[in-house]
Structures are given as structure tokens and as C-alpha cells.
Amino acid sequence: MVEKMPILEFAKVALSFGDTAVLKEIDLVLESGKFYTLLGPSGSGKSTILKLISGQLQADAGQIFFEGQVINDVPAERRRVNTVFQNYSLFPNMNVFDNVAFGPRLKKMAEKDIQDKVREMLGLVKLSGFERREISELSGGQQQRVAIARALANDPEVLLLDEPLSALDYKLRKELQQELRNIQKRLGITFVFVTHDQEEALAMSDWIFVMHDGLIQQNGTPEDIYDEPINHFVADFIGETNIVPGIMKRDYLVHFVGKDFENVDAGMRPNERVEVVLRPEDLDLTDPANGKLVVTIQDQLFRGDYYEITAVDDDMNTWQVQATNPATVGARVGLTFDPEDIHIMRYNESEAAFDARLESYGEEEAEEALQAAQDGQSQSGGQG
Numbered sequence: 001m002v003e004k005m006p007i008l009e010f011a012k013v014a015l016s017f018g019d020t021a022v023l024k025e026i027d028l029v030l031e032s033g034k035f036y037t038l039l040g041p042s043g044s045g046k047s048t049i050l051k052l053i054s055g056q057l058q059a060d061a062g063q064i065f066f067e068g069q070v071i072n073d074v075p076a077e078r079r080r081v082n083t084v085f086q087n088y089s090l091f092p093n094m095n096v097f098d099n100v101a102f103g104p105r106l107k108k109m110a111e112k113d114i115q116d117k118v119r120e121m122l123g124l125v126k127l128s129g130f131e132r133r134e135i136s137e138l139s140g141g142q143q144q145r146v147a148i149a150r151a152l153a154n155d156p157e158v159l160l161l162d163e164p165l166s167a168l169d170y171k172l173r174k175e176l177q178q179e180l181r182n183i184q185k186r187l188g189i190t191f192v193f194v195t196h197d198q199e200e201a202l203a204m205s206d207w208i209f210v211m212h213d214g215l216i217q218q219n220g221t222p223e224d225i226y227d228e229p230i231n232h233f234v235a236d237f238i239g240e241t242n243i244v245p246g247i248m249k250r251d252y253l254v255h256f257v258g259k260d261f262e263n264v265d266a267g268m269r270p271n272e273r274v275e276v277v278l279r280p281e282d283l284d285l286t287d288p289a290n291g292k293l294v295v296t297i298q299d300q301l302f303r304g305d306y307y308e309i310t311a312v313d314d315d316m317n318t319w320q321v322q323a324t325n326p327a328t329v330g331a332r333v334g335l336t337f338d339p340e341d342i343h344i345m346r347y348n349e350s351e352a353a354f355d356a357r358l359e360s361y362g363e364e365e366a367e368e369a370l371q372a373a374q375d376g377q378s379q380s381g382g383q384g
């Protein structure tokens, strides 16, 4: 089988500033033509990764490959990569045309070709006819479109976007999310998009890397990350959620809040300590007799298309519920959910730690565990 060579790869890349390890051990594999997102809170190392790709920073350890070649020592100007920043960084004393033409002119492209290029790029970002405008005459959204056109006019193989939409208001951000996605598909080049906004990441990406603490906590499709968060950090960061401690008694049976519940997870050691995730949208309120748990309503907020209800159980765990009908604050109600809505995470474990633990089991055990997990998944898939 011939596998396509990744366009970009990090192998055990590390970087410290002084005593602070900003990137601890980063492994990334990016295939050509996909929309990737680095998602994480401020300070998690996202921009640092982009700067390593663009050549603005050098790694302390590890290797960075571009189409199979090590590029650690290749200077920034020789990398086929451009960056779009949050603050646009346009040339304020040049008009729109000259901003977009900047890269092609540096490359000494023929003036006729430059005109075609600029026209094509401005068409792509829906600014045809804006050639002669001054930057100061443009709105924030229009300036960001020019910045995207200027970056793409260099024909990068990889476009880096560092929180490009974070300075824009909600409506404009939604619009540009869709357009960026369309541009990426149309050009077929690789995008590496940085955001701290999980909704944005889920909406835009083919593949997400969730970062925290200088490590990639989890990587996968938006569905993987949302439905199967691998640890507490990811579950908490990705969405409003309920996480309670539990014990996986055996395959398909988990214990939490003093009771046993059937579920669809398997592959853990008997009585392994776990964290149980239940999404607010998967919980329903009912009368106490029909509830799997009984809770007391503490608070509720009307959110437009649902009520966000906060309740507390007798163990003092807090539960967030999204309900279509309002509840009564102070009332005792039942909480129900389906077995396939119970999601099990290994206790406080990163993806790297999980892999390491599987290795430490020895091969046979690891295979058994993986097989059991897969059997569990295919069973749950069959039910769903």
C-alpha cells in the first residue's frame, strides 16, 4: 500500500523559554489538503507551534519535516508557508491591490500575471472591485479578507491562521468561518488554524489537536473529540458538561453516584477508577419515581432555544441539563439518560499516557484491551 507522504510532521518537538517548557513533546502528522485546528486555552503553546512551522522559532529538540525533508534549519523565507494574524498586519500606507501584490512583486512575477493573481485572490475573498481602496477605508472584516488574500497570493502549500477571527464580532465571525472553509476546499491546500474557541474548532475542522500544558491532549475529528473526550481537561474544555467520579466494575457496567448503570464501554480493568461524562443535552427531567437519579433544581436560565437547568444530587454533585421545558427551582425531580449517553474516561489520562499504559500491559493484554474496546464500540454503533 502506498501511503501519501504527510506534508508536515513534528517528531518529539520540544521548546522552552528559559526554565519554562512551552512545548514538551509534540508529535503531529498533517496530510496535504486538510483543514487542521490547534485548539486550546491561552498560553497552551498554539502560536508557538505555528512559529516553528513558519521558521520564526527554532525547536530545542526533535525534528520538523516538510514533505519528508527535515526543515529545522531552513530559514523562514524559504518555507512555502504564510501566516494570517489576528491583527491583520497589513501595510497601512499601501492600497488593497499593493498589499495583495506584495508577495508576487517580491518574487518578481510579471506585472500582467500579478494583476491576474490579485484579481483572482480578491475574488476568492469576495473583495472584487476593492483594488484601489485604502486600508483605513476598510472594516475589520474586510481588512482580514485582504490579509487572507495577501497570504494566499504567495501560493503557500500550508496556510497558518493564528486566531484570525477572534477580533471580529459574532455574525462576521460565522460568515468568515464558512468562507475560510470554502476557500480551503477550493484551493485544496493545507490550513493550520489556531483558536481558543471550541465551537469554532468543531465547526471548521477536518481534524483537531487539543492542546494544554505544552502537550497535545487529544487529536481527532470534531466528532471524536466531542463524543469521546479522552480526559477531564478535554471534556471540560470542549463543552458544558457533567463529570463525576466512577468505577468501571466490569465491561458494560459502571458505578457512580452510589448506583450501578449499564453502559456501552468495555476494555477497562475490573474496578478501574474512571470519570463519567454525561452531556447536558443527553439528560432529561422526569418525575422522581422514573429517574435514574433524583436531583433538586437549583437554578435555571432561559437560553432562547432551551432552558439551562442546574440541579444537585444527594451526593452534592452538580448536574447541568438542557431542557425544552422550564423546571421549578427547589423541586425534586428525576434525571434520566440512555446507556449510550454515558461516556467513560480513564481517570485524568492524556492520550500519550494512555498509549504508554497500553504498552506497559505487554502486547497480549494491550491487544485484548483494544479488541474489547472495539467490540464495545461496534456493539454501541449497532444500537445507535
Ligand SMILES: Nc1ncnc2c1ncn2[C@@H]1O[C@H](COP(=O)(O)OP(=O)(O)O)[C@@H](O)[C@H]1O
Binding pocket: 017, 022, 040, 041, 042, 043, 044, 045, 046, 047, 048, 049
Ligand atoms: N518569546 C517568549 N518568551 C518567553 N515566553 C514566551 C514567549 N512566547 C511565548 N511564551 C510563553 O509560552 C507559552 C505559550 O505561548 P503561545 O504559544 O503564544 O500560547 P497560545 O498561542 O496557545 O496562547 C505562554 O506561557 C507564553 O507566555
Ligand SMILES: [Mg+2]
Binding pocket: 046, 047, 048, 162
Ligand atoms: Mg496565540
